[in-house]
Amino acid sequence: MCSKDVHVRLNYCQEEQQVSPSKPTTRSSPTKPGPLETIQDVREAHEEFDLELRGFRYVKAPTEFNNWDSELEIRNVLIPEMEVLLRQELRGCDEIHVVGIKVLIGSSIPRKTALINFQSEQGPSASGCNRMVHIDHTVSSVESMLHQKYGIRPEHLLTRRVRLINIWRPVNCGVHSDPIAIADGIGLDLKRDITSSDLSTPIGIGRYHEDRHWYYMSEQAEEDVLLFKTYDSNQAASSKACLRTAFNIPDPSGSNSCSKAIEIQVLVFTHPNDEQTTHVHQVKEVETLRKELGTLSNDILHNQDVVRAVLDLRQWESLKAAEQMHHLASDRDHSRAESQSLSKQLNYLEEWIMGLYMSCSLSSEETDTVEQLRHFICSTPRLRERFSQDEQAYQSMRQSMNLFGADAELMLLRQQLYAQCRETERLAANIDAKVESKMDEGFQAAVQTAVKQERSKDEFVI
Known part of the structure; x- marks a missing residue:
């Protein structure tokens, strides 16, 4: 469904007010059409409007109620439904008091057929749609009502919140010829934009302002309920009230069908130390959390670095x-x-020295060379150890050489050399094993030292 914006001239208060001669205590406020304005259709965008922020909101609220001429059923059935709706849409609904019920009938219906015969002064009243930009209650009239009926003085409003909410619902056939237009509550200056029409009535008449935005819902059905503020004692509220008016849209069917609605006015009380105090605490908590979050964020960034x-x-x-x-x-x-x-070099030298000594000592003569070799062997631990181990074999070899001659001597020398070679291989293997073991131990010690240093650094960082 496409939007159906409307361009109309709305009726505003004239700047010069006149004192009525017949009623010196009253002031008449004649109206005049203002400049051409656009009333935007919210049919497809009504969810964007918030009652607290903008001052009004359209909500879907189907009802099975249909006895609109019974005051008793309106109070016993419809009003409880509306209270449930308000508690869903508003925070801080500690008490809800109905202060007025009106049945609004379009201007196309004869006035005499528009009246509803409720005898009770507090019961519903019937009236035609008001095509003057107005607000149902001025600030002074609301505060006077609060003082007279509930004993609430203006200074008491500093510690509690009171809101006057209008509930506007089409009846039966919906709205066709006289829809309600509602102005955005943001930016409304109650002193600048509203003037009292009559000292004996609570209504305030609106003055024209070029920055004002108007809205309505095309083909508003019975389930399309409009909630809007008329008064809010919370000075910090984004919107405290909304101007309203009816305007004419010709019925496209040409049937001049009925446009009928019921309007309920309720006072919503928020107990002291509830919403406002909670709001203050929430603001403080939010600020504290914001600071803590900022500090935590900085700490996280620093820790990340x-x-x-x-x-x-x-x-x-x-x-x-x-x-x-x-x-x-x-x-x-x-x-x-x-x-x-x-x-290997050491083994070779040892074998060479031992071989040289044995070769020289096989002769019967003691030469200086043999003596020097013996002295060198005795002064060298490894050679001395080998010499002591082979001494017995050496003496036996000499005896054998003396007993068996040159051939036996050669054979014994070969056996001795073979035994020495095997011993040399054994010693070399032992030396290699010991050297490798020592090198592995040194390498493992170096690795363990490096690991301990790394762990100590980790503990220091943590």
Whole structure:
């Protein structure tokens, strides 16, 4: 369904008010059409309007109630339904008091057929639609009513909240020719934009303002209920009241059908230390939470920077540790190879010295060379150990050489050399094993030292 904006001239209060000669205590406020204005259709955008923020709201509220001519049923059935609706749409509905019920009938219906014969002064009243931009109650009239009926003085409103809410619902056939237009409550200045029409009535007449925005709902049905503010004692509220008026839209069917609605006015009381005090506490809590959140956010950013720096440092240190471990492994392998080479050279020298000594000592003569070799062997621990182990074999070999001659001597020398070779291999294997074990122990000690240093750094960062 497309929107149906309307361009009309609404009736506003004339700037110059006149005192009525017949009623010196009253002022007449004649109206005149204002400039051409646009009334926007909210049929497809009514969810965008909020009662607290904009001062009005259209809500879907179907009802099975249909006895609109019975005051008793209106009070016993319809009013409780509306109270439930208000509690759903408003916060702080501690008490709800109905102060007025009106049945509004379009101007196309003869006045005499529009009256509803309720004898009770507090019962519903019937009236035609008001095509003057107005508000049902001025601030002074609401405060006077609060004082007279509820004993609430203006200074009491500083600690409690009172709202006057109008509930406007089409009846039966809906609204066709005389819909209600509602002005956005944001920016409404109650002193600048409203004037009292008559000192004996509570109605205030609206003055024209070029920045005002008007809205209505096209083809408003019975389930399309309009809620709007007429008064709000909360000075911090975004909107405190809404101007309203009826305007004419020709019935497209040409049937001049009925436009009828019921309007209920209720006072909504919020107990002291409830909504306003809670709101103040909530604002303080929100500010405190906002500050704590800001501090926490800064701490998180700072901690993220610290963690990032620590991770970078750890990564660099890990690379350095890996590089050092690589160098240590390389040094270990190099040392192992060098140790094996030295061991082989040492074994070769030992074999050569022992062979030279034995060759020289086989002769019967004691030469200086044999003496020097013996002295060198005795001064060298490894050679001395081998010499002491082979001494018995050496003496036995000499005896055998003396007993069996040159051939026996050669055979014994070969056996001795073979035994020495096996012993040399055994010693070389032992030396390699010991060197490798020592190198592994040194490497493991270096790795454990590096790990302890890394753990101590982690504990310091934590």
